[in-house]
Amino acid sequence: MQTGILCCSPETPLCEAAERMAQRRFSSILVIQDNQPVGIWTERDALAVDFSTLEAVRIPISQVMSHPVQCLPATATVGEAAIQFSARGMRHFLITDAQGSPVGILSQTDVALNQGLEPYLRLREVHSAMRHGPLVLASDQLLSDATAQMRRTHRDAAVVAYPDETLGILTERDMVRFVAHHPGNTPIGELASQPLLTIGTHDLLIRARDKLLDHRVRHLAVRDSADQVVGLLGFGDMLAGAEQHHLKDLRAALEQRDRALAQSRQNLQLAERVIESSLEGIIITDAQSRIEFTNPAFTYLTGYSREEVLGRTPQVLSSGRHDKAFYDRMWETLQANGYWRGEIWNRRKSGELYLELLTITAIRDERGSISNYAGLFTDITHIRENEEQVKQLAYYDPLTRLPNRRLLEDRLSLAIRHAHRNEQFLAVLFLDLDHFKQVNDTLGHAIGDELLLLVTERLRASLREDDTLARLGGDEFIALLPDLEDISEVSQVARRLIDAISAPCRIGSHEFRVGCSVGISVYPDDATDAEALVRSADAAMYRAKQEGRNTYRLYTMEMDVQSHNVLALETALRNAVDSGDGLEMHYQPLIDRDTGKLHSAEALLRWHHPERGIISPAEFIPLAERSGLIVPLGERILDLVCRQLRDWQRCGAEPVPVAVNLSTRQFWQDGLLAFIEATLADYGLDPGLLGFELTESTLIDKEGRARQTLEALRTLGCHIAIDDFGTGYSALSYLQELPVSVLKIDRSFIQALSTESRQGGAILAAVSGLARELGLKVVAEGVETEGQRQALAQYQVDLLQGYLTGRPVNAETFLQQHLNLAEARAPRV
Numbered sequence: 001m002q003t004g005i006l007c008c009s010p011e012t013p014l015c016e017a018a019e020r021m022a023q024r025r026f027s028s029i030l031v032i033q034d035n036q037p038v039g040i041w042t043e044r045d046a047l048a049v050d051f052s053t054l055e056a057v058r059i060p061i062s063q064v065m066s067h068p069v070q071c072l073p074a075t076a077t078v079g080e081a082a083i084q085f086s087a088r089g090m091r092h093f094l095i096t097d098a099q100g101s102p103v104g105i106l107s108q109t110d111v112a113l114n115q116g117l118e119p120y121l122r123l124r125e126v127h128s129a130m131r132h133g134p135l136v137l138a139s140d141q142l143l144s145d146a147t148a149q150m151r152r153t154h155r156d157a158a159v160v161a162y163p164d165e166t167l168g169i170l171t172e173r174d175m176v177r178f179v180a181h182h183p184g185n186t187p188i189g190e191l192a193s194q195p196l197l198t199i200g201t202h203d204l205l206i207r208a209r210d211k212l213l214d215h216r217v218r219h220l221a222v223r224d225s226a227d228q229v230v231g232l233l234g235f236g237d238m239l240a241g242a243e244q245h246h247l248k249d250l251r252a253a254l255e256q257r258d259r260a261l262a263q264s265r266q267n268l269q270l271a272e273r274v275i276e277s278s279l280e281g282i283i284i285t286d287a288q289s290r291i292e293f294t295n296p297a298f299t300y301l302t303g304y305s306r307e308e309v310l311g312r313t314p315q316v317l318s319s320g321r322h323d324k325a326f327y328d329r330m331w332e333t334l335q336a337n338g339y340w341r342g343e344i345w346n347r348r349k350s351g352e353l354y355l356e357l358l359t360i361t362a363i364r365d366e367r368g369s370i371s372n373y374a375g376l377f378t379d380i381t382h383i384r385e386n387e388e389q390v391k392q393l394a395y396y397d398p399l400t401r402l403p404n405r406r407l408l409e410d411r412l413s414l415a416i417r418h419a420h421r422n423e424q425f426l427a428v429l430f431l432d433l434d435h436f437k438q439v440n441d442t443l444g445h446a447i448g449d450e451l452l453l454l455v456t457e458r459l460r461a462s463l464r465e466d467d468t469l470a471r472l473g474g475d476e477f478i479a480l481l482p483d484l485e486d487i488s489e490v491s492q493v494a495r496r497l498i499d500a501i502s503a504p505c506r507i508g509s510h511e512f513r514v515g516c517s518v519g520i521s522v523y524p525d526d527a528t529d530a531e532a533l534v535r536s537a538d539a540a541m542y543r544a545k546q547e548g549r550n551t552y553r554l555y556t557m558e559m560d561v562q563s564h565n566v567l568a569l570e571t572a573l574r575n576a577v578d579s580g581d582g583l584e585m586h587y588q589p590l591i592d593r594d595t596g597k598l599h600s601a602e603a604l605l606r607w608h609h610p611e612r613g614i615i616s617p618a619e620f621i622p623l624a625e626r627s628g629l630i631v632p633l634g635e636r637i638l639d640l641v642c643r644q645l646r647d648w649q650r651c652g653a654e655p656v657p658v659a660v661n662l663s664t665r666q667f668w669q670d671g672l673l674a675f676i677e678a679t680l681a682d683y684g685l686d687p688g689l690l691g692f693e694l695t696e697s698t699l700i701d702k703e704g705r706a707r708q709t710l711e712a713l714r715t716l717g718c719h720i721a722i723d724d725f726g727t728g729y730s731a732l733s734y735l736q737e738l739p740v741s742v743l744k745i746d747r748s749f750i751q752a753l754s755t756e757s758r759q760g761g762a763i764l765a766a767v768s769g770l771a772r773e774l775g776l777k778v779v780a781e782g783v784e785t786e787g788q789r790q791a792l793a794q795y796q797v798d799l800l801q802g803y804l805t806g807r808p809v810n811a812e813t814f815l816q817q818h819l820n821l822a823e824a825r826a827p828r829v
């Protein structure tokens with residue numbers, strides 16, 4: 001701004017004020033009253049003066065000044081001022097201090113000249129700043145007309161054309177002079193300045209500026225290439241474009257700054273939120289390791305609040321587990337690399353040790369020296385524990401902590417290599433407890449587990465230190481005896497192990513004995529790789545079980561043959577299930593004890609093996625269970641039975657309900673219900689014609705789920721019978737809760753009747769009595785003799801099933817014997 005301010009009082013005659021302006025080449029004068037600016041008069045206002053009378057210049061300035069005075073505070077930035085000029089359409093602002101006193105005048109030109117315009121002026125040519133053609137006035141025009149025309153057309157200068165084609169110029173500034181010394185309303189030809197300074201349209205603006213400054217004038221005439229005057233160029237024009245241009249830059253810069261500010265504010269907030277909600281503990285210290293900041297996770301993990309640790313060093317967390325060398329190394333790395341990462345044991349406020357994974361980063365200031373350290377850590381104690389556990393699980397049996405099959409195979413392979421090098425024997429003993437399942441079923445799993453631990457202890461005590469004892473799962477153990485000099489040692493060890501196990505066991509209040517069967521295989525005689533050795537020992541153990549239990553057997557080649565036979569049988573069964581060849585259902589009648597009438601039938605599967613003839617289901621059903629074949633086989637059976645029922649209906653016989661046996665795996669298979677429903681629907685059968693037999697052991701342990709399935713079957717309309725009742729361990733009260741309608745008492749109890757065993761009778765009496773009370777129908781299975789039938793008369797038995805009242809026969813025979821002929825409904829005794 002210009003700090004010099006021209007001032008006058010409101011009464012000052014206009015000509016006097018203009019005189020002062022002209023002398024000092026000021027473009028404005030401030031009107032002051034009582035030390036307060038009350039108005040301003042500028043060059044521009046000179047155009048408003050009516051030069052036709054002399055009086056016009058003698059009036060007091062207060063009558064023509066502009067007011068109020070537009071002010072800007074001295075603290076406003078040049079950028080803000082530029083915006084105000086353009087927004088308010090002003091050319092001057094009075095600059096005031098904090099008390100409102102005038103300190104200077106700011107013109108648009110001042111702003112433009114102080115904004116570093118040179119680069120802009122150097123880049124642009126004169127024509128780019130030209131806004132319009134020149135106002136050309138004839139030299140004989142009177143001053144009053146000329147000013148009025150300039151004012152009307154908003155020009156601050158005009159070209160004056162003389163009859164001899166020379167040119168002059170008349171400007172606002174000239175008018176101020178005329179106001180000061182009124183020349184009279186004369187033709188402007190006498191007043192204009194000559195010669196007219198010119199510049200080419202293609203000259204650079206910077207040249208134009210220099211010419212203006214050099215000649216201390218404010219306008220140049222612009223000539224085109226044909227030397228024609230095409231316009232006037234003043235500071236205003238030059239700066240107007242520049243200002244606008246500059247303003248745009250300024251605005252863009254401001255917007256960019258705002259955006260950057262908003263962005264960094266957002267980033268800061270985000271960072272704050274991340275730090276606050278991070279699950280990682282965060283500590284920030286100063287360069288001397290004094291804690292300046294911690295986040296909530298720090299407090300959660302260490303137990304220390306922020307206030308408790310502020311100003312202290314992270315040593316408060318030290319566990320004392322690491323030596324000085326550890327911390328020295330940590331600091332060394334931190335200084336050298338700028339960060340350190342590692343696992344470190346620390347101590348919580350509670351005193352509890354924990355393992356943390358810690359990353360420390362050195363933070364440097366602008367000068368590159370360390371200003372802070374940031375530590376990020378997570379508690380990995382549980383991860384480490386899990387890793388240990390996983391390792392344990394992968395190689396050790398969780399109950400006995402003995403090596404599992406995997407570790408055994410590793411050790412066995414190692415031992416084989418060792419034996420090979422030293423030309424020694426090694427033996428694998430496969431141990432299986434006898435009747436372990438019974439202990440588990442009758443006394444419960446907890447006692448079963450205790451027993452396994454006791455057995456482990458006894459086996460360990462009977463083995464050498466170098467021997468490996470492993471548990472394969474269930475009640476199967478393996479003892480690996482390496483470095484044998486003499487093969488005869490092995491049988492002695494086996495005997496010792498058997499004796500140790502069969503000593504009486506006392507667990508809690510229970511006292512009992514268990515036996516064990518041992519199979520032995522020897523390297524290199526029986527097999528040369530780990531897997532085959534275990535397999536051979538398994539086969540030998542199986543033989544020991546078959547041949548009396550509580551004994552041991554050495555592996556022989558012939559055992560392979562046996563397992564080969566099992567495989568061959570499985571293959572044949574698979575073929576039969578796939579094709580249906582050789583599978584047939586037989587039906588055995590169940591007879592009402594009191595009326596002797598046919599009540600229902602049980603469907604029993606028959607398999608005609610291509611070479612071996614008929615094979616008992618007692619042999620192949622367990623095989624089908626083990627191999628998974630039971631599922632497709634079961635579906636075939638159900639289909640055969642339902643088809644049979646429909647065929648009987650079609651040929652006019654009135655079928656009785658038929659019960660189908662469901663083995664465990666069958667019962668628990670997914671989609672059983674859907675399959676039953678679909679099959680019944682396929683053959684258009686009343687579900688009441690179909691029943692199912694399940695053994696107690698199938699239902700045991702999973703009552704909840706069993707009940708669901710049984711409930712669904714009953715809702716469907718099918719009857720459920722409990723098969724072979726009395727051979728399992730379930731209590732009758734348990735049956736009460738299941739939706740079953742028939743109880744089939746196992747054959748063994750019926751057989752016991754004839755041997756005059758009183759115990760058999762007692763059980764029969766108790767079971768049948770209770771069953772009745774529960775509303776169940778009671779079936780006596782395996783009734784073979786007339787004597788048995790008579791003995792049964794005194795018990796609450798509803799139905800009889802056995803060779804006496806009818807053997808299982810094929811469908812055709814069953815139709816003839818039991819369904820077709822009315823009199824055949826009575827049993828043929």
Ligand code: C2E
Nearest residue numbers: 604605617618621637661662663782783784801802803808
């Ligand atoms: P289970 O369900 O207890 O079937 C009764 C068994 O006793 C049948 O043997 C039957 O022939 C036999 N039996 C009937 N009356 C007498 C008798 O008076 N004295 C003697 N000693 N035995 C008699 P089978 O047919 O050999 O079946 C054996 C087992 O195979 C069945 O025992 C059953 O558990 C299973 N089974 C048979 N057919 C099927 C089937 O279609 N599906 C399923 N999952 N298992 C079946």
Ligand code: CA
Nearest residue numbers: 602661693723
């Ligand atoms: Ca049955």
Ligand code: CA
Nearest residue numbers: 723724744781
């Ligand atoms: Ca049975």
